[in-house]
Amino acid sequence: MRATPWRRIPSHALLALVLLAPFQAEAFDPQEGGAAIYAKRFNGRPMANGRPFDPAANHAAHRHLPFGTVAEVTNLRTGARTTVVISDRGPFTPGRIIDLSPRSARELGIRDVGRVEIRPIGRAD
Incomplete structure (x- = not known):
């Protein structure tokens, strides 16, 4: 009897795909929540990601998005937008979904804490 193509894939690989697929799709949905600025x-x-933090770059920290993800961040109060690259992990404060570099926060008009929408749009690689 000839094996069908899907039977050639190891069962543990299929299981991983089935279990991880919902998390990958969910991670790339737009998110709304609090944003804060990295401290000096x-x-x-x-x-x-191993690189030094540069406050003049458009870096951001997110708990789940892969490093190198390019995301459009919108200040929900003013409508201002900027693009950031996910380079770090965090924030670890309840209610916050992203930590922004000072440059990114300035471009959004956020001086301390703000409410934003994050929309992943691609990869920096």
Whole structure:
């Protein structure tokens, strides 16, 4: 009896695809929530991706989006938009969904904490 193409795929690989597919799709849906700005004490320190934090770059921290994801962030109060690259993990404060570099926060008009929408749009790679 000849095996069908899907039978050639190892069962553990199929199981991983079935279990992880919903999380991948969910991670890329637009999200709304709180945003904060990195504190000055993080300047030059390594981010979770291993590179030093640069406050003049459009970096951001997100709990789940893969490193290198390019996301459009919109200030829901003013409508201002900017593009960031996910380079770090966080925030770990309840109610917040993203930490922004000072440059990104300035472009959005956020001085301390704001409410934003995050929409992943691609990869920086």
